[in-house]
Amino acid sequence: MAKRGEALRAAHLRYAPRKTGSGALHCFVLDCSASMLARGQLALAKGLLIALFDRARGERxxxxxxxFGGARAELRFGPAVPRWWNERWIEPVGAGGGTPLEAGLxxxxxxxxxxxxxxxxRARHLWLFSDGRTTQFPAxxxxxxxxTVVDCEASALRLGRCRALAQAWDGACIDADAMLA
Known part of the structure; x- marks a missing residue:
């Protein structure tokens, strides 16, 4: 528009920065180790994930x-705006083996x-769902x-590793049971 009928010159060119930062990205990292099966922590974490994915879908x-579990970590969904999310999709997520927290992170x-x-x-949020039963302490x-570290530890003897990890990462630590209320 600036050049109108003239020959194109450098002075006619305009820079319009791309609009970015819309929405957010929430990266959920789920501990699928054998220790998450002991007292139903994995089932609790799955239920919380379903609720969070439903909220994300509503907020677009x-x-x-x-x-992560056993000896590997895998991307199971996204990054994308969830179009659907239900129990049939998350039910097959199983657990077993060790806790490769470093691989997941x-x-x-x-x-x-x-x-x-x-x-x-764009804002990037990391959510870690774990019981903290690992010896790994990644950066x-x-x-x-x-x-946000969601503490799924349900043992009578709580180790507090999730809270320590959240403090080391300058993040928040939320008890999984408190998220239900």
């Missing part, structure tokens, strides 16, 4: 789900880094703007 924000870190490169203005993922 992107989510991703990474499950490395996968989440890669996902968050890609999201930061794609849209630097906070660098591209997570907000961190």
């Amino acid at each position: 924000v992107e989510v991703a789900l990474i499950c 490395a996968r989440a870190s890669q996902l968050l880094e890609r999201a930061a490169r794609r849209d630097p203005g 906070r993922p660098a591209h997570a703007d907000h961190v």
